Amino acid sequence: MLKLESEGEAMLEKNMTPSERAARAAKQDAYAAKLRAQRSELEAKEAAMEAERRKAAANHIAGTMGIGRVAVDVGDVRSAYEYEIHFDTLELYVPLPASVTKANQLSVDVSPRQLSIGLKGERQPFLKGTFKGTVHPDDTVWTLEKAHARPGSLELKLEISKTTPGQHWPGALELPDGWCCRWAQPPTVPPAAPPPAKPALLSLTAPPPGSPNDLAPLSALAGSSRTLEARMVAVRPSLLESGYAILDDALDAPTAALLRAELGVLKAKGALRAHQFGFKDEEAGVAQVYTKPHIWEAETTDASVAEAAPRLLAALESLAVPRAAAAAFPTLQLVDGRPLEQSAGATGVVVKLQCNEGAGGCFPLHYDNAGPPSRRRLTCLFYLSVGWSEMDGGELQLVPWLGAPVTIAPLSGRCVLFLSDIVLHRVLPCRHERFCFTIWMDAIPSATNRPEHLRLDVRTVRDPAADLRLHAAQRLLSRAVYDEEYARSLSDCFEGAPAVGKALLAAHSKHVHVSRSNAAFSRLADQARALKQVTTPESDTATAATLPVFKDSPQQVASSVVASSVVASSVVASSVVASSVVARVLALDRSRVHVKVRVRGF
Ligand SMILES: O=C(O)CCC(=O)C(=O)O
Numbered sequence: 001m002l003k004l005e006s007e008g009e010a011m012l013e014k015n016m017t018p019s020e021r022a023a024r025a026a027k028q029d030a031y032a033a034k035l036r037a038q039r040s041e042l043e044a045k046e047a048a049m050e051a052e053r054r055k056a057a058a059n060h061i062a063g064t065m066g067i068g069r070v071a072v073d074v075g076d077v078r079s080a081y082e083y084e085i086h087f088d089t090l091e092l093y094v095p096l097p098a099s100v101t102k103a104n105q106l107s108v109d110v111s112p113r114q115l116s117i118g119l120k121g122e123r124q125p126f127l128k129g130t131f132k133g134t135v136h137p138d139d140t141v142w143t144l145e146k147a148h149a150r151p152g153s154l155e156l157k158l159e160i161s162k163t164t165p166g167q168h169w170p171g172a173l174e175l176p177d178g179w180c181c182r183w184a185q186p187p188t189v190p191p192a193a194p195p196p197a198k199p200a201l202l203s204l205t206a207p208p209p210g211s212p213n214d215l216a217p218l219s220a221l222a223g224s225s226r227t228l229e230a231r232m233v234a235v236r237p238s239l240l241e242s243g244y245a246i247l248d249d250a251l252d253a254p255t256a257a258l259l260r261a262e263l264g265v266l267k268a269k270g271a272l273r274a275h276q277f278g279f280k281d282e283e284a285g286v287a288q289v290y291t292k293p294h295i296w297e298a299e300t301t302d303a304s305v306a307e308a309a310p311r312l313l314a315a316l317e318s319l320a321v322p323r324a325a326a327a328a329f330p331t332l333q334l335v336d337g338r339p340l341e342q343s344a345g346a347t348g349v350v351v352k353l354q355c356n357e358g359a360g361g362c363f364p365l366h367y368d369n370a371g372p373p374s375r376r377r378l379t380c381l382f383y384l385s386v387g388w389s390e391m392d393g394g395e396l397q398l399v400p401w402l403g404a405p406v407t408i409a410p411l412s413g414r415c416v417l418f419l420s421d422i423v424l425h426r427v428l429p430c431r432h433e434r435f436c437f438t439i440w441m442d443a444i445p446s447a448t449n450r451p452e453h454l455r456l457d458v459r460t461v462r463d464p465a466a467d468l469r470l471h472a473a474q475r476l477l478s479r480a481v482y483d484e485e486y487a488r489s490l491s492d493c494f495e496g497a498p499a500v501g502k503a504l505l506a507a508h509s510k511h512v513h514v515s516r517s518n519a520a521f522s523r524l525a526d527q528a529r530a531l532k533q534v535t536t537p538e539s540d541t542a543t544a545a546t547l548p549v550f551k552d553s554p555q556q557v558a559s560s561v562v563a564s565s566v567v568a569s570s571v572v573a574s575s576v577v578a579s580s581v582v583a584r585v586l587a588l589d590r591s592r593v594h595v596k597v598r599v600r601g602f
């Protein structure tokens with residue numbers, strides 16, 4: 001019964017008949033019932049909405065229309081990718097290796113169930129997974145954006161349409177078991193912080209007190225091959241575009257000193273043997289084995305090494321150079337040092353330990369892969385000469401095809417990488433004992449010495465500089481083009497063994513003579529020689545005088561300008577970014593200035 005509030009209503013009720021009063025009460029009851037029904041309907045609706053909201057909130061946490069950061073064990077990388085799931089799209093944000101600056105470096109493959117993202121030319125993608133729902137691959141947009149969490153670097157943004165809008169997705173991608181991002185780089189380093197002055201790639205920690213000259217603990221090297229890989233990735237453009245790259249401080253000072261000491265022990269124990277090489281004397285028609293003066297060597301597989309320096313072997317093994325190089329240069333199709341299938345114990349990797357005696361030990365011009373049966377693709381040299389000075393000699397000289405020779409001091413800790421079948425090189429005479437080790441890495445069988453690398457159709461070579469710059473067929477022309485340089489390097493190296501030197505020189509001249517009997521070949525060689533003379537500064541003559549001190553005489557100013565342009569062209573020619581360039585005037589005459597250029601901070 002409704003309570004009557006107003007005085008007027010009370011008066012009305014007083015004057016009503018009983019039947020009127022009953023009818024009125026029924027009407028009021030019906031109205032109240034209707035109100036109650038309406039209220040409970042409203043409450044039910046609100047409850048349903050609240051349930052919806054709670055469900056949506058629960059789903060949000062589980063990933064539907066949610067966002068997530070997927071942390072995977074990727075070494076230094078904090079997250080593999082981030083995602084946002086919207087009503088009808090999935091957005092992924094994938095951090096990229098520092099080497100990626102353009103979208104066309106990436107290979108992005110989207111199928112209805114799978115995603116794979118990698119660097120073009122690399123065998124393995126760095127991110128792959130199965131979508132937690134299905135997508136329209138054709139309705140996918142991907143762009144490179146500045147990574148909001150890592151200033152200075154880029155990330156890949158993918159917008160992918162879900163096939164069923166509004167569908168619940170419990171996350172974005174299912175990653176394969178044990179998946180690991182292969183390009184690990186350190187985004188944890190705050191971008192504003194200055195990088196460490198010269199981080200060493202590979203470091204054996206200092207020996208614990210009381211165990212001098214101990215190479216343990218090698219566990220300190222765990223992860224250093226990843227650092228080496230990252231530094232190799234950074235020089236990949238230089239290696240692939242100019243054929244060589246230089247990594248300074250690849251070994252830190254204590255590590256280099258320890259390795260050098262171990263090599264010294266090997267030498268002292270007689271575990272290094274004199275360098276020998278086979279050479280077929282065409283006149284005699286038989287292959288002979290000769291000894292190269294003042295060069296002592298051993299391979300790490302030699303029993304003498306395992307016996308004399310077992311810790312050295314363990315240390316070299318721990319540096320994991322082949323694994324890092326195979327991962328950093330996938331287009332070279334290198335083996336990675338693990339035993340090869342079907343070839344009992346062979347790995348395709350050779351590690352040579354070397355000592356050049358100071359009595360002039362050197363190497364004449366050669367390619368490390370001169371043709372079959374060699375499969376060498378990458379040469380990695382590590383120098384160990386503590387306190388090297390210019391007086392000591394023993395520089396490695398690379399001769400990029402028709403380009404300016406690059407003279408590289410064997411500075412302790414320095415690593416030089418070059419393509420074994422494409423970079424002609426020699427070692428200048430040593431005036432001081434010099435230690436180093438070389439790691440040669442083979443490529444898979446079909447990757448080197450292919451038929452087109454072993455013959456030269458002279459009619460198809462239009463521009464001998466450009467066409468053969470990175471082509472192993474340059475080896476066929478090399479002796480004719482660098483005739484005098486081969487001869488000079490042979491004389492330098494066999495000064496102490498004149499009979500051998502004479503035989504080698506005669507064989508070289510004969511080789512050039514025979515190949516030049518083909519007129520087309522000879523023309524091509526001359527064309528290449530002409531180009532070589534244009535691009536090769538005469539850099540290894542006369543006495544040094546420092547360049548930038550000249551200020552007063554016009555001739556001196558002019559010489560600075562000429563020298564600077566030579567410096568600039570050498571730097572460009574060698575595709576190197578230099579932090580400092582030292583140019584030295586070696587000789588000055590009326591028309592030319594001969595400069596020696598040293599580039600630091602590759
Ligand atoms: O000692 C060097 O710097 C390089 C040696 C070399 O070229 C070789 O062993 O093939």
Ligand SMILES: [Fe+2]
Pocket residue numbers: 366367368425
């Ligand atoms: Fe070599």
